[in-house]
Amino acid sequence: MLDIKNVEKTFNPGTINEKKALNGINLHLDEGDFVTVIGGNGAGKSTMLNMVAGVYPVDCGNIVIDGFDVTRLPEYKRAKYLGRVFQDPMTGTAADMQIEENLALAARRGKTRLLRVGITAKERKEYKELLKILDLGLEERLTAKVGLLSGGQRQALTLLMATLKKPKVLLLDEHTAALDPKTAKKVLDITEEIVQKNNLTTIMITHNMADAIRVGNRLIMMNNGKIIFDVSGEEKKKLTVADLLEKFKISAGEELNNDRILLS
Amino acid sequence: MEILQQLLNALPGSISQGLIWGIMAIGVYITYRVLDVADLTVDGSFATGGVVAVILILNGWNLWLSMLMAFIAGLLTGAITGLLHTLMGIPPILAGILTQLSLYSINLKILGKANQSVNVNQTDLLVSLRWVRELAFHNPLITVGIVVVILIGILYWFFGTEMGCGLRATGANLNMSRAQGINTSFNKVLGIMLSNGLVAFAGAFLAQYQGFADVKQGQGAIVIGLAAVIIGEAIFGKIFKNFALRLLSVVLGSIVYYIVVQTVITLGLDANLLKLLSAVIVAIFLAIPYWKREYKAKHMTKNKGGKVNA
Numbered sequence: 227m228l229d230i231k232n233v234e235k236t237f238n239p240g241t242i243n244e245k246k247a248l249n250g251i252n253l254h255l256d257e258g259d260f261v262t263v264i265g266g267n268g269a270g271k272s273t274m275l276n277m278v279a280g281v282y283p284v285d286c287g288n289i290v291i292d293g294f295d296v297t298r299l300p301e302y303k304r305a306k307y308l309g310r311v312f313q314d315p316m317t318g319t320a321a322d323m324q325i326e327e328n329l330a331l332a333a334r335r336g337k338t339r340l341l342r343v344g345i346t347a348k349e350r351k352e353y354k355e356l357l358k359i360l361d362l363g364l365e366e367r368l369t370a371k372v373g374l375l376s377g378g379q380r381q382a383l384t385l386l387m388a389t390l391k392k393p394k395v396l397l398l399d400e401h402t403a404a405l406d407p408k409t410a411k412k413v414l415d416i417t418e419e420i421v422q423k424n425n426l427t428t429i430m431i432t433h434n435m436a437d438a439i440r441v442g443n444r445l446i447m448m449n450n451g452k453i454i455f456d457v458s459g460e461e462k463k464k465l466t467v468a469d470l471l472e473k474f475k476i477s478a479g480e481e482l483n484n485d486r487i488l489l490s
Numbered sequence: 491m492e493i494l495q496q497l498l499n500a501l502p503g504s505i506s507q508g509l510i511w512g513i514m515a516i517g518v519y520i521t522y523r524v525l526d527v528a529d530l531t532v533d534g535s536f537a538t539g540g541v542v543a544v545i546l547i548l549n550g551w552n553l554w555l556s557m558l559m560a561f562i563a564g565l566l567t568g569a570i571t572g573l574l575h576t577l578m579g580i581p582p583i584l585a586g587i588l589t590q591l592s593l594y595s596i597n598l599k600i601l602g603k604a605n606q607s608v609n610v611n612q613t614d615l616l617v618s619l620r621w622v623r624e625l626a627f628h629n630p631l632i633t634v635g636i637v638v639v640i641l642i643g644i645l646y647w648f649f650g651t652e653m654g655c656g657l658r659a660t661g662a663n664l665n666m667s668r669a670q671g672i673n674t675s676f677n678k679v680l681g682i683m684l685s686n687g688l689v690a691f692a693g694a695f696l697a698q699y700q701g702f703a704d705v706k707q708g709q710g711a712i713v714i715g716l717a718a719v720i721i722g723e724a725i726f727g728k729i730f731k732n733f734a735l736r737l738l739s740v741v742l743g744s745i746v747y748y749i750v751v752q753t754v755i756t757l758g759l760d761a762n763l764l765k766l767l768s769a770v771i772v773a774i775f776l777a778i779p780y781w782k783r784e785y786k787a788k789h790m791t792k793n794k795g796g797k798v799n800a
Contacts, residue, residue: 279669305671318669320662323655331659334652335671341648344655387670 227427228255228395233277233287235270235451247273249451251287255395255427260442263431264470266482269448271431272313275397278429280304292394306336309388309426311381311401318384321373325364325383328372329353332387356386360416378409382416389420396421398430402437414441435467449478496756502622504752506630508745509638510617510695511714515722515744516641516737517688518715524649525661525681530586532715534593535567535686536708539693541597544608544703553616557694564690565683567593572679582682590708597705607702615698630699637695638741641688646734657681689715713768718744720775 235248247270255261263271277284278291280301288297291307312318319328330345330353350368357365360382364375372380381401388396398417402410418441421428432438438445444458447470454477457465474482514536521529539560546556567589574585598604610618617630627633648654659667660677667674689711697703722743723736730739751768755761 301668302671302673305669308669310669312665312669317663317665320659320666322662323658327655327658331655331667331670331672337652337671339652339656339672341651341653344650344652 227257227259227292228253228278228429229288229290230254230274230278231288231290233274233289234285235273235277235282236285247451248277251277251451251453253446253453255429257427258425259444260421260426260428261430261444261446262438262442263429263446263448264433264435264438265448266474266478268450270451271448272399273451274448275310275399275429275431278395279308279310279397307394309391309393309396311384311388311396311398313400313403315377315380315384315404318387319372319375319380321371323372324369325357325372325375326350326353326368328383329356329387329390332390335391356390359419360386376409378405378413381405381413385413385417385420389424389426392424392426394427396426396428398428400431400433403433417441435470439463439465439467439470447474447477449474454478493756497753500752500756501749502631503619504748505745506617506619506622506634506699507696508748509631509634509741510692510699511718511748512638512692512741512744513634513641513695514689514692514711515715515718515740516645517685517692518712519719519737519740520645520681520685520688522716522719523661524658525678525685527582527661527678527682528586528712529568529571529682529685530583530712531567531571531589531593531682531686532586532689533708533711534590534597535564535690536693536696536711537597537703537705538563538567538593538600538708539690540697540703540707541601541606541693541705542690543694544606544697545600547608547613547615547698548606553614557616557691560694561687561691564687564693567690568683568686569679571686572682575682576675576678582678594705601703601705604706605702605704608698610701617695617699618701619699634695642734642737642741645737649733653680710765710768713765713772714744714747717747717768717772717775720772721746724775724778 230251230253233248233251237243237245237247251270251274263274265271276282278289280296280299284297288295290296294307296304296307310318320331326345330349333349354365354368357368362379362382364379364383372383375383385401401417402413405413414437417430420426428442430442439462443462444456445462445465446453447455455473471482514532518532521527542563543556543560546559547553551559571582571585571589574580574588575582580588608615610620617628617633619630621629622631649658656667656672657677657680659670659672660674661681664674667677693707696707719740720743722739722741725746726739726742730736751764754767755764759767
C-alpha cells in the first residue's frame with residue numbers, strides 16, 4: 227500500500243545548520259498494516275511522515291502509494307490518498323470554522339471544489355451520527371466553532387476528518403503527545419477503533435513505548451535518519467519496554483535519548 | 491442648532507459615500523479577515539476601477555458593462571499581487587505595495603492624464619452626488635443600497651460553496667487546508683482577486699458619484715477600508731454572527747465612519763488633518779484587542795496569587 231524507497235533528506239545543506247534527517251529510508255507497508263514508530267529526538271520520524279505527505283520535497287528516492295508514484299505531487303494533491311493527524315491539536319482543524327464545516331471540508335478531500343453547496347443537509351445528519359461514535363457530546367454542537375473545543379476534542383475531530391474519506395494511508399504524528407494522560411488514552415482508543423473498523427493502513431509515531439508495543443501489528447525504531455529495528459507479528463507482541471531499550475542500545479550504540487519518552 | 495441643521499443636510503451625502511466605500515471595505519474584509527492577509531493593492535485598484543469605468547463611459551459604453559469591466563480590471567490587479575506572492579514568494583504586504591505602485595503608472599496610461607471629469611449633465615451616469623436629495627431610483631442611496639444588498643447576497647452564497655469554504659479554510663489554517671487537499675496558493679490568489687474586483691467596482695461608483703476619475707483616488711483607501719471593518723466589528727460584532735450580517739456590519743461601519751468624518755468637519759476640523767485622524771482611529775482600534783489581552787493576562791497572574799515577577 228505504501229512504499230518508501232531510498233528516501234534521503236538533508237535540511238539546510240551546505241550551511242552550518244546542515245542536518246541529515248533521513249539517510250536512505252526503505253519501508254514497505256501492506257494493506258491494513260498498523261505500524262508504530264519510536265525513536266530518539268531528531269531520529270527522523272516526523273520527517274519521514276512529512277516526506278510521505280509531501281510537506282517538503284525529497285532529495286532522492288521515491289514515495290509510492292498504492293501503486294501511484296507521488297514523489298513529485300504537491301502536498302495538496304497527495305492529500306487525496308492520505309489522512310493526517312498532527313501533534314499540535316491546533317494544526318488539524320480550522321478554529322474559526324464550525325465543527326460541521328470542518329467535517330465538510332474533509333469530506334471533499336481529493337475532489338475538485340466548485341460551486342456546489344459546501345455542506346448539504348444530508349451530510350449534517352451523517353456527521354451527527356459519526357460524532358456520536360466519539361462519545362464526546364460533539365453531536366449536539368455541530369455549529370459550534372472548533373476553537374471552543376478542548377485539545378482532546380480537537381484531536382478526536384481531526385481523526386474523524388482524516389478518516390471521513392477512507393485514506394490509503396493514515397499518518398499519525400504523535401497525535402496524543404499534547405494531551406493529558408486520560409484524554410490521550412481516550413483518543414488512542416478512538417484511533418484503534420476507527421483503524422480497525424476501516425482496516426486502515428496506518429503509521430503512528432509515538433513517544434509512549436508501551437503504546438508502541440501494544441498497538442498495531444508492527445513496530446519500527448529509528449535513529450539518525452535510519453530504521454534500525456523492524457519487528458512484527460508475534461515477535462512484536464512479546465516485546466517489553468526493557469527489550470526495546472536494550473535493542474536501541476545495541477543497534478545505535480548509545481542510550482535512547484528522547485526527552486518525551488514514556489516508559490510506563 | 492445651525493450645526494445640527496448642517497449635519498442633517500449632509501447626511502444623505504455621507505451615507506451615499508459610506509455605502510460606496512462599504513463595497514470597498516467588503517473587499518478589504520475578504521483579504522484582511524477571511525484570508526488573513528493585509529493587501530495594500532487596494533490603494534491602486536480602487537483608482538483603477540474609477541479610471542476604467544470613466545474611460546469606458548466616455549467612450550459610450552453601457553454603464554453596467556463599464557462597471558463590469560472595472561470589476562474585471564480589479565480582478566486582474568489582484569491576480570498580479572496574488573501571483574507575486576504565491577509564484578515569486580514575495581510577502582503579501584510587499585507584493586501589494588509593488589502592484590499598487592505599478593498601478594499608478596498604469597492608471598495614468600489608461601486615463602492619459604492625472605484626472606478626467608465626467609459631467610452628469612452631458613453623460614449618463616449610474617450615480618451622482620447631485621441626486622442625493624432626489625426621490626428617485628437613481629438616488630445613490632437607493633442604487634448603491636440595492637447593489638450592496640445584491641453583492642452581500644452573492645458573497646454569502648459564494649462563501650457557502652465548496653470553493654468558498656476552501657477559501658475560508660485557507661485563511662483559517664494553511665496546514666489543515668493542504669492536508670485536506672485544498673490548493674492554498676490558488677485560493678490566496680482567488681481571494682485577493684475577488685477582493686480587488688470589489689474594490690475596483692466601488693472605485694467605479696465613486697468616480698461617477700464625484701464626477702471625475704483621479705489617479706490619486708485610492709490614496710489611503712486601505713486605511714478607510716480597515717476603519718470600516720474595525721468600526722463595524724466594534725459596534726455590531728456582538729450581535730451580528732452570521733456571515734452575511736458581518737458583511738453588512740462592514741458597510742454600516744463605513745457609513746458610521748463617513749458620518750463621523752462629516753461631523754468633525756462640520757465642527758470645524760481642518761479637512762487637511764482628515765487622513766491623520768483616520769490613521770489614529772484605525773491604530774487605536776487595532777491596539778484595543780492587544781491591550782485587552784495584555785490586561786487580562788496581567789490580571790490572571792494576580793488572581794492566582796503569584797508574585798508579579800515570579
